[in-house]
Amino acid sequence: MNIKKSYIVLIIVAALFIGALGSYAGVKLAQSEQPSSNETTEDQASEEITEEQLNELTAGVSDTESISKVLQALNTIQDNYLEEVDESELIEGAVQGMLDTLEDPYSVYMDKETVEEFNHQIESSFEGIGAEVSMVEGKVTIIAPIKESPAEEAGLKPNDQILKVNDESVEGLELYDAVSKIRGEQGTEVVLEIQRPGVTDPITVELIRDDIPLETVYSEVKEVDGKKAGIIEITSFSEKTADRFKEELISLEDEGIEGLVIDVRGNPGGLLPVVEDILKVFITKDTPYVQIEDRNGEKSRYFSELEEPKDYPINVLIDEGSASASEILAVAMKEAGNSEVVGATSFGKGTVQQTIPMGDGSTIKLTLFKWLSPDGNWINEVGVEPTIEVKQPDYFYTNPIQLKESETLAFNQSNEKIANAQTMLKGLDYNPGREDGFYSQETVEAVKQYQADQDMDVTGEINELTAERLQTSIVEVIRSGEDDRQETRALEALFQ
Template sequence: MNIKTRYAALIVILAVLIGAAGSYIGMQYFGAENETPAERLANASEKAENFGSLSEEEQKEFIEKMAGNKNLKKVDQAFSIIKSNALKDVDQQQLVEGAIQGMLDTLEDPYSVYMDKKTMEQFNQTIESSFQGIGAEVSMVNDKVTIVAPIKGSPAEEAGLKPNDQILKVDGESLEGLDLYEAVLKIRGEKGSEVTLKVDRPGVSEPLKVDIVRDKIPLETIYTDTKTIEGKKAGIIEITSFSEETAKDFKKALTKLENDGIEGLVIDVRGNPGGLFTDVQEILKQFIPKDHPIVQVKNSKGEVSKYFSDIESKKDYPITVVMDEGSASASEILAGAMHEAGGYELVGTKTFGKGTVQQTIPMGDGSTIKLTLFKWLTPEGNWIHEKGIEPTVKVKQPDYFYTSPVEIEEPLTYNNNGDKIKSIQEMLKGLGYSPGRTDGYFSEETKEAVETFQSEHQLNVTGEVDAKTAGKLEELIVKKVRDEENDRQMKKALEVLFQ
């Protein structure tokens, strides 16, 4: 086999080996002693991209200096044996990409993933002004595609998808065995097209069927509002994710609110799945004085870097942060810093718990590896991965906020029981009716509550929950959830602000 053919394949594999074992093999060769591992990694990646223009001898020297002969010879030998001797006709590119995927799989890290050229082109949409799909941030948890949070105002939010929902099937096709990005490409689609998801929800015994019409998902990430509480003006900034324009838009929004005379600020990161590490830093630099780190980053060698602002003091007005189980990653960096370094209150429920940082590494042919390189730590050095951040003021939303959509195949009737009935009971209760029990048993009181509801909404009065009755219940519950008067968490955050 021609050496350029063999080593062109191996260099792609080597780009994964850098840092994948946590040892940054050969990094000294690509950078000065005072450079950080991340800077050396960028150097190595740049060399890899230009690999094809090197001579045969330069290629050999490059590879040997990166990882030494022993391991490379083994990989090269396996590649040659399979390519030359396998009974089945083998595509060289598939071998290379299979090797990359296999190495990443050994990390058992859902956040370290490989994206081929085609996948990368499609996922570049997510950093543009908009994309088309259902509008939800997902992760791989226990080999299941799991909702981190639906995007504000998206079809996913409209359909009732919630954090920790696990997507089992897309249009009847199982997602088992697919990596995260393969699965997401099945979920995405053109505006106006419909997709049916089979969803496993924690605490619900039977999978849910969720029909969603895809739409254009704008990536506007900053929303503002003001409230007057006991004669004092409070500003509210909601951050729905951290993208390329978020820090800039946040600064504009904050400046406008301050010019309008706010006397306190609520930062809302509920349902915010995270995003760019750089943008959350820029936002925090406006609030955390320079004598405290904003965040700490720890690499595979245990080396810790601390990030600081350059401001002298805190804002002259009170601030609270409101968060929930859909607040992840960069949202947790913000919450952790605001509390530990700023002394501000956190209102809501415990966050998602993602304490790692990924870096995208181009492979030179349009494909990319997103690799976990660092842990991030709070200003006090706490690692919140798979633990989350606890609020200082715990507030849950009303129970009806957490009800599940109910798919009705056969009417729900007296003396039956199940999770669907439990959801119906919680909806009835949330709308002011008295179903009696709320444990999923269809009691006589539940039947009477259903009859009253049907009578008041011009439905056939049967005491049974058919598709029309369930649909009307869900419609009214969604409307109630969206009414800010029912938002206990925001109300408490505003109350805490001026205590």
């Protein structure tokens, strides 16, 4: 039997039956971890494998006829198809096809180049627009933009669906193929066509790719009713996040904080061991901080060694962009840490993936476990509900006003774009008179005042330039945090 054909079968068998392997000790399922034993390297694959050896390796396979069928299909295509076929592409297609049948957006195949990009992103930085994406109901969907990234600055939001990249449709593409189109060298431009929930027409967003550093922890101190409150924002859970979190927490405690808010809004998740290390700082040993359930329904509970909780109150901030590890933290603090969880219901990702090397540099990232809250709740596709629900001001949820070069919004018109502009104007403290989309005389005067303050031509009409300037002004106000009702409420709740 030809070595390549034998090796192909082994890869396919591994993909089909990897879920039957035993649980990993400690369930340390970091995305960057890989089993070190039983790997097949490219050098090892140069040796001849006999039929007998192959039979031994596949002895645990329950349906050898199915494997023979796969191999027969491969031989048939290679020997008879009209055009010459790349064998490696056939194999990758077979593995990808098996994963597609799972209908799990988090179980994916990554080729060697994608694995390198993936590991690089976890470890340090990457070049791109700075947004975490996933496949949701077959659509490439933004989970959250990364703090201070081109994606955030352009106003991309959780649940935005990416339809096109540089005028090329991404429909039907695998997630990592779509991501490879979005990423690119620092300084290059990429144009995305976005479908936003609640918005009729697609939105076109132009971004300049940048180097996205993974500084994941930010802290500050604010005074609330004469008391010092610390805020630690975590933007993702990468390799160094837990260490950075502990450093910032010690610094805040040295400053004498009397309460703490942990902000994981817009945090798409990351490495499980990292959020575990953070929870061990707060959750005492008498209550699990997370539970892991395997395919057989068997649960493992994980505890810290902490004797006493912190002597100050701790609240957590979440929103619809908080996913995965962020939700582990939020629900653990809610159920086991007696914390208030403030904001909006989170994304709802309750599964754990393990990266499993395929021996040639490629990897399968496969869902192996559910994670459950300390009380045993599964939040998948449901999310973590806040104990204190707080909606941000309406202008936080506005959309870019996209006009054609000759298009203007003017007096006596009425449409969705005008309503959006009126909400923006009100958020910027200009009174448009109404917010129902009718361009009234009050709206004309509000636009005139805005244009005058911006040193623009004062026309009272919204053209392409005025629309772009309004969007920039709104993003600046949001990023300033001056009207952050969720943070304000989380701070107030510390001392009530």
